[in-house]
Amino acid sequence: MKIFNFFSQNLFKIFLLSIFLIFSCGKNNDIDGIKYMLQIISDKVKNNEKLLKVDEAIFIQFDDNYLFTFYHQIFEKRNESFLYAKIAFEVKDIIIRRYSSLNDREKKISIFNKLQFIKNNSFNKSAFYNLKCTIECNGELYLNNSKIQKENYFHKSNNKIVVLHISFEAPNARVGGIAEYLTGLTKAEKINNFNKSENIFEGRLLTPFYDFLKVKYLEKVNFIGFVPSYIDGKIVMSSIYQLEENKIVQYFIQPDFNYSNNKDKKGWEIFDVEEQAKLYHIAGSNDGWVYFSTASASFSVLYHGLNNDDNIDIIHVNGRNLALVNSLIIQKFNIKRNALGIKKIGIISTLHDTNETKLSISSQFYKRSGLLSKEKIKEVNLLIELIKNSNVVNIVSKTMMNETIKNKFWKNNEIAELLKMMKNNNLYIGINNGIFFDNYDVKSNLVLGKLSVEEDYSNYESKKREAKIMLFNKRIIGSNKKPLYLFVGRFVVEKGLDVLVSFAKDIVLNKGGQIVIMGNYGGKIIPQIIKELINISKDPIYHNLIKIYTNYENDQLEIMSESGVSKGKIIRFASDFTIVPSIQEAAGLVPIEALSMGSIVISSYLQGLKDQCTKPYGYLNSTNIINDINNFTCVPFERVENNSNLTFDNMNQSITHFLNEWNKLNQKEKTRIQIKLIQEAKSFDWNAKGGSLEQYIQEYKKINNLIEN
Incomplete structure (x- = not known):
């Protein structure tokens, strides 16, 4: 009986939602829509639910004024529950998407100032290069035929080398040791840069925008632009938000709410993680890791800062499950930068474990991102792809560096041979994990x-x-x-x-x-x-x-x-x-x-x-x-x-x-x-003399020289 009641109650909600979407138009329907949406959320809060599906979010269809009204009502309840704060962010992102494309600059200023969630000096700019097509660019041809717009090209004049640490974990998104490792490394990089006249190596972070982070930083992040990426035959536009905390810059990737792979999850749902302990659900989700990887590659290549005086020089990829980022940059994007005389992106990849389970995946995941489209390969070994598409590979232990070049260490001898070849060229190194x-x-x-x-x-x-x-x-x-x-x-x-x-x-x-x-x-x-x-x-x-x-x-x-x-x-x-x-x-x-x-x-x-x-x-x-x-x-x-x-x-x-x-x-x-x-x-300690940070800086310098020559 309980199962029947649950099914019948939810079936009735689905029926009401369908009726509303069919007939929603005009003032009264938007007013009813706000009431209906608030009731749905209230019911979820009472049931201690923390997620909202894109298909339930009828506020996406509200006209301007009612969307603003709904945002204010949700925002006022942000401290009452996790779900209110999470939905406030999703509404905020919808508004930014809807009005960032307006040509009327004064109207945009009025809207964004009124809503008080975006800085005046940034909403009208983009921190990214544009990709433009002059020939056929549908589907996967986008990766091959698009070009970086020449009018956005610039030469960076300062001595700052930006290293972007890409990971599913971060100081504010912790599960295991990678978060602690990145906390120490970025903080050590920041301290090391004081009073330096030579090249400064500034570490920044790039992570998915998980729900628990949206709730925590609802009023602290700043929108800096949209990044296009190719996935599943479509071009999606991810919103990028920036946070500065403890003097460390972190970027968040927010999925395009229009994205769908005809599976259970759509849009923002692919990064739905309500607590830190579950963040690797994204890595285990086919849509989640492919989306984050493709968007991360685009971000790294196209970012130039809001004042056109910034860019990413080196990316630091943490873990083999992000090997797709390397492949896209080396095989697709660096070619576009090189064509305009823009310095290529350098890549250092760090291995945090040597577990061989789930190393081989279906090549279909690579094909979803526009790679291997004409290949007949059935499987891709992520670790092999990571190594082949890196300038330098690091493992977080000197002992392990020497162990992993032995054929007997791996089931797949090709891994050992690749690492051995890189070590012979001084491109495979072992830097012990440090702590702050x-x-x-x-x-x-x-x-x-x-x-x-x-x-x-x-x-x-x-x-x-x-x-x-x-x-x-x-x-x-x-x-x-x-x-x-x-x-x-x-x-x-x-x-x-x-x-x-x-x-x-x-x-x-x-x-x-x-x-x-x-x-x-x-x-x-x-x-x-x-x-x-x-x-x-x-x-x-x-x-x-x-x-x-x-x-x-x-x-x-x-x-x-x-x-x-x-x-x-x-x-x-x-x-x-x-x-x-x-x-x-x-x-x-x-x-x-x-x-x-x-x-x-x-x-x-x-x-x-x-x-x-x-x-x-x-x-x-x-x-x-x-x-x-x-x-x-x-x-x-x-x-x-x-x-x-x-x-x-x-x-x-x-x-x-x-x-x-x-x-x-x-x-x-x-x-x-x-x-x-x-x-x-x-x-x-990261900053000990001759310690881990000094060793990383030597590798950054090596990579910087490699990509400049």
């Missing part, structure tokens, strides 16, 4: 608030104790006295979830500790192991000493009033040990973050984790036992492929060996070692 140490500095009020440590670390131990008490009082941890072990990361197989159940049980029952496991799974299905851990945590035998947290926003980002900073930072600071049991890890940031706060790292000894574990202490089957407890950076253990039990045995042996010595130390000696770990972490 200030973001984890325990002496900083911004990091730990009232828990911040004195400059000489004299109260480090007491503040750590205070952090545990604070967490215990909030029932975030189960004890304010027992050693705290921490796992933090995405809940995916490669992060080593297979050993967590045994590890959690052992820590509580045999080692006198407690554990917090926090992260996000990003999908609709909670991994079975996390379900099992949640069930175990409720078992009285574990005395509430196993805590599982799966909501990134609520469990890590939420500010604790007692300290004035996020829960996530306090939990990291309070932890005595951080466990990193990864099966695959090109270069984990978690171990460096842990060191920065004095937490002892217990880590798999493989791939890029070896770059962080520079001074191992513990038992390794393949090496001698290393016993210098006064000089180490991690407690390593060896993973046994496809054998969780033997892996746990190795882990347990390493931890036991370490604890036998650790527990002999008094608190003063332990604190001294923890402070030494913090000092070790400084060598991983």
